[in-house]
Amino acid sequence: MLRTQMHYHKHWLIAGTTWIYLQILTLAMLAPLKPFAQFEWLDIVGEGAAAAVILFWSVLVLASRPKGRVTNLLVAGLLAVFSAMLQDFLDEIFNMHAMPFWQSLIESACLPLGMTLLTVGIFYWRQEQIVVNQQLRKREKLFRHHQWVDAITSLASITYLKEYLHNALQHTHQRNVPVTLLLLDLNEFNQVNKRYGNSEGDRALYAVSELLMLNLRDDDLICRYAGDRFAILLANTREHEAEIIAIELVNAILHFAHRTKGGERVYLNATAGIAYARDTNLEKLIDRAKHALRIAKDANATTYVAL
Numbered sequence: 001m002l003r004t005q006m007h008y009h010k011h012w013l014i015a016g017t018t019w020i021y022l023q024i025l026t027l028a029m030l031a032p033l034k035p036f037a038q039f040e041w042l043d044i045v046g047e048g049a050a051a052a053v054i055l056f057w058s059v060l061v062l063a064s065r066p067k068g069r070v071t072n073l074l075v076a077g078l079l080a081v082f083s084a085m086l087q088d089f090l091d092e093i094f095n096m097h098a099m100p101f102w103q104s105l106i107e108s109a110c111l112p113l114g115m116t117l118l119t120v121g122i123f124y125w126r127q128e129q130i131v132v133n134q135q136l137r138k139r140e141k142l143f144r145h146h147q148w149v150d151a152i153t154s155l156a157s158i159t160y161l162k163e164y165l166h167n168a169l170q171h172t173h174q175r176n177v178p179v180t181l182l183l184l185d186l187n188e189f190n191q192v193n194k195r196y197g198n199s200e201g202d203r204a205l206y207a208v209s210e211l212l213m214l215n216l217r218d219d220d221l222i223c224r225y226a227g228d229r230f231a232i233l234l235a236n237t238r239e240h241e242a243e244i245i246a247i248e249l250v251n252a253i254l255h256f257a258h259r260t261k262g263g264e265r266v267y268l269n270a271t272a273g274i275a276y277a278r279d280t281n282l283e284k285l286i287d288r289a290k291h292a293l294r295i296a297k298d299a300n301a302t303t304y305v306a307l
């Protein structure tokens with residue numbers, strides 16, 4: 001489990017190990033060992049354990065986080081705190097009086113430096129978490145019913161959409177809350193499969209689903225309808241607003257380039273069909289959205305709103 005993100009952090013592993021090695025080596029070369037009788041065992045165990053725990057935290061951070069500013073700040077901070085602790089620990093074993101000035105500087109400067117780096121890192125971590133939480137909220141409803149998650153895109157499947165839509169339509173009817181269904185279909189997606197293979201096609205579908213998710217509001221629900229077709233349930237939205245959202249989504253796909261494993265850029269485009277829920281009939285609503293999509297495709301238009 002500790003290996004999960006480790007391969008992204010080889011530079012940190014090399015730098016950290018070298019730094020620790022240099023500190024111990026310098027001490028071993030310059031400072032004499034204390035006589036065994038002067039060893040304070042309680043301090044040695046306490047300070048050694050504290051240093052080991054901090055080092056373990058650094059490994060945990062590296063194992064669970066991707067590359068980036070927050071990870072760098074947290075690991076640099078933890079390593080600085082670890083260095084101060086290590087010096088404290090080595091202090092118990094080696095006679096430090098003979099040590100050069102910079103060695104004692106490590107001991108006194110590393111702790112405040114490490115604390116500062118950790119504080120800045122945790123600050124940015126919090127900001128990052130706010131964004132992540134926003135994304136998770138969009139998927140939360142879905143994860144509660146994980147049997148309805150589509151394996152390729154991690155979006156809801158059509159079964160979930162129907163279940164959800166059924167409830168949403170009852171609310172529409174009872175409380176007059178407008179609901180609009182948007183079907184968005186990628187154009188000539190078969191060309192992607194043909195040119196780059198099916199697994200690259202799968203990756204492109206996943207990338208598009210992430211892109212759509214990012215461009216939707218918290219209360220909207222996106223599902224993989226089938227193949228290269230996505231269904232989006234726009235909460236509290238009437239036709240006109242839905243059409244603006246549809247154009248934005250199509251434009252987002254148009255300006256997006258999926259990068260293949262081979263490094264090539266794949267450009268995609270899409271068409272949208274929109275249907276506003278007039279009553280509680282689920283199948284009729286889906287059929288009208290499909291019909292609108294067909295009309296838009298045939299007319300080479302970006303979107304079409306069902307009458």
Ligand SMILES: Nc1nc2c(ncn2[C@@H]2O[C@H](COP(=O)(O)OP(=O)(O)OP(=O)(O)O)[C@@H](O)[C@H]2O)c(=O)[nH]1
Pocket residue numbers: 152185186187188189190191193197198199200201202205226227228
């Ligand atoms: N890689 C991948 N491809 C899929 C998946 N599901 C469907 N497809 C492909 O999506 C393509 C959909 O074909 P069509 O419905 O003709 O759509 P299209 O090629 O986008 O053409 P138009 O919609 O008419 O522009 C087919 O080539 C399917 O093989 C999938 O899960 N993974």
